Amino acid sequence: MRKQKVLPLFFLFLALIFTGKIVSAQSMTPSSFSFSKGEAWLCMMIIISLLLLVAALTLKRKVSQLRENNRRSMKKTNEEVFHEYSKHLNSKQIDQLLKMKNKKGPGNTGTALLALLLSSVLVLFSPSSVMAQAPVKADGTSLFSESGIIITLVLILIPVLAGFVLLIVKLRNAVNKQGNRQRIDEAAKLATYLENLTDEERERLEKRKNALNFSLTHNELSGSQPAEDERGLLDISPETGYNVVAHKKRALPRPNIEPELSRMVLWYLGCATFWLLFGTTIGEYLGIKFVAPDADHVSWLSFGRLRPVHTNAVFWGWASLGMLGLGNYIVPRVSNTKLYSIKMGWYALILINASVLIGSICLMAGINNGGGEYREYIWPVMLLFGIGLALTLINFLKTIAARTTKEIYISNWYMVSAIIFTIVISLTAYLPFWQDGLGETIVQGYYMHQGVGMWFMLFTLGIVYYFLPQQLNKPIYSYSLGILAFWTQILFYTLIGSHHFVFSAIPWWLQTVAIVGSMGMAIPVIAGTTNFLMTFKGGWYKVKDSYTLPFFLVGIIFYFTGSMQGTAEAFRFTNLIWHFTDFTVAHSHLTMYGIITFFIWACTYAVVPRLTGKEAPQILVGAHFWMALIGLMFYTIPLMYGSTLKGLMWLNGKPFMDGVVLMMPYWLWRAIGGSLMWLSHVVFAYNIYLMYRKSKTVDVRESAIQKMEEDNAIESVPAI
């Protein structure tokens, strides 16, 4: 008990120190408070301390309640209390009591008290040691006064605070348990009291029991007919499978999709899966090369050549084909019409596959456009991709033109615009008229970021606007927020490309515009995140029994944290630390993988069962999900931590090789996380195979019906 009291005191003390500091700063001169200074950080710590204080006070109240109970039970062992209790026994209790009257009383239940006390003390102490470290950082170096760093720390703090909330819940439970122990003691005393009831009281209890036992027959209104499920609302399957993972709901059968479209969408997703496996196998090998640079000495497999093979294969092969496949499914659905031309869809698929295949071979052979990131395919190869996009655009536009709905659903806004923009982006990047000297660098900055934001992000958002409401079985929270996000994304995202070249020789004003644009990105990101999360409102329970919604949820979380991290990285100061380090690599994986890939997976698991009628085993979907998520964490967190240290080393003028030596363990962690991610893709590919393959096992019910139909047909033949 004493130790529990120390805790609130400790936090009170902390809070006092900090408020004291602020007050003294304000007493004489105008406050120097500014969000660009260390005080913002301090302020946050104060808020956290206050939260802690509130939590501590609540706990204190609980504890004093406990004590109160304790004291009361000490004092009032007299008859009144127990008499009071006995008056409020329910019928069952009375019944048991009367039966037991001549037998034994209740046994001693007090156990594990010591363990409980120990654990609660431990739990109480851990937050104090954890939190005590945080304020130390607060009055530290100028590092924490930089807004970019602060934003990153806040983003990191979000899960920490979530953990803290969990801790409070646990603590409350511990305190409750303690309370229960006291109640059990009291119960024991009550039992002894009840042992010695007088006959008079026993009679009274008997009466009370009869009164309590009165009930209606429960079929006064319904009659005595058995219930019948006339509308097929109940579907209780006797086949349950392994009880290793939670049972999720099965996909609902939907109206059939035209078989030709269905076949094409499945091919898109199948090819995408192939490129995912191919691209990440390369990526995995590249990760290994960081720790084992002499793994091979083959020119086609050297690091510099394979890196663009990896990035381009997962960009143009996996993500692009996955998105386009889903787009081909969505556009006709929300336009309530047929896809304009299946043929065009097939041509686009063939062209894009050819582009990635030829592009990968070219890069491995050493044919490279000029080294600009994601622009490594030479123009004839990228042209194939461009034609594929143009065909898809025509196909989508014609389908939308023939729509039978009045409005154009927001998904189509995002997806069609993404295709148009990407054609513009590719033309800007590949036309030679403005590419000499620094022109190339300016276009490169524009291209590499528009490719990410206007192609992958915009298109994927369109997909999510269709599939998320569908999977939650409720409309999107706010159509207007979606539209706001759409226009602000165009406005701000277009500007931010050159933030990849902050402090370089490109014009200073252009760098500033990029940084401001990066800050503006907060608007579409927050609007989008709010919209998605609010759509979940009232449907959170569905996450529990759906295997697609967890993928959506991860995507949404990374959409917020990943995108805001991008904003934080764009500031000039954070550029000093993080630019040129592996922080960028971690960021691009948090976003391209955490957002885009997770969303595509979510939608793939949502749509494929509708097209093939088969689902992947839930245990494998679960394995895929967890390995991908945990792998991503192992991949990114060590990289971010290590690169921050490395950036600080550079800032302090340490020898370059020291940074390389420092990164070694973090690169190893990255390889380990990468391996988990890669493994999850193998599982995903296997799941796709299971959903695609023609079933070999006989469905008993289905074939019984078939057999009867056949029999009927044979019987009816002679009748003709």
Add this chain to the structure above:
Amino acid sequence: MSSFFDNHVKLFSTASLMFIGLTICVAIIPALRNQENNAPLPNAEPLSADALKGKALFVANGCVACHTQQVRNVDMDKTWGSRPSIAADYAGITRTDFWRNTATLMGTERTGPDLTNIGNRQPSKDWNLVHLYNPRIVVKESIMPAYPWMFTIKKEPSKNDVIVNVPAEYLQGKEGKVVATKDALYLVAYLQSRKQTKLPDGTPAPEFLYKQEVKTAAAGGGNAAAASAANGQELFVTNCQACHQANGEGLPGAFPPLKGSPVVTGDDLEKYVDIIMHGYDARADYGVMPPVGTNANFTENEVAAIMNYERTSWGNNAKQVTPEEIKKILDIVKLKPAP
């Protein structure tokens, strides 16, 4: 308004026009202006034919994935060049050929060192070739890929062959001499061409921003020695270790040892300082040493720190030198013409 966006032509035209307009403002116009308003510096040397072929190899092998070529205008980038890179440095670069785009090779990752000025920092052909054959021969901690396919192994090399001194353990059991192919020589020629062009006289270089405060520890008497010792090691790692190695033993047949070297431990400080500042090419059995000190603009403090580190490490036990002594010698040495 809502009916406006119910028309797909109007909706997508509006969005496209907005995007194209912004694209023109933030990408195309700035790109065109930068292309037209900048010219190469008057004393900039165009790439030689060999270096040009080397650049193509640099692009083909994706070296830009790890090596930047831009000195940012921030203090921490001083290591990579004597002034920040400016638009004029890239102005002469035009489209590679019909198939391939312009390659300014600025880069966005610095997993390896920046190469803007590598031609001055590490001009030694021998070092570059050995390093290219397998970087770990000369830099143990390096994670750069090896490029052995740019070399052949010949039992009896002809006179014109450029032989690379590779230690036996890196030959993986093969016998013979490692001979650089044309590709390796082109690539090294390109690396050697990477030198920051001096600004024309009178043109002020852009400033380095975010200046680091000078370490105050060096001012305190007792700490000065400790500070300069640490400093000396760092300077050695950055400027000397790639050739002379962390153990001071150099690389047989390529780079001489400093451990037990009479120049390092002896009393002829003038020769010692001269070698650090102006390089050395007096011994046929070793490669050429570049003018490391002049390239890095060493002050007497830095030269003294490096000398003291070398004179007291790896079992060397010579008398320490003071910056004052070195300043005098530097004044004399600077008058000598660079070799």
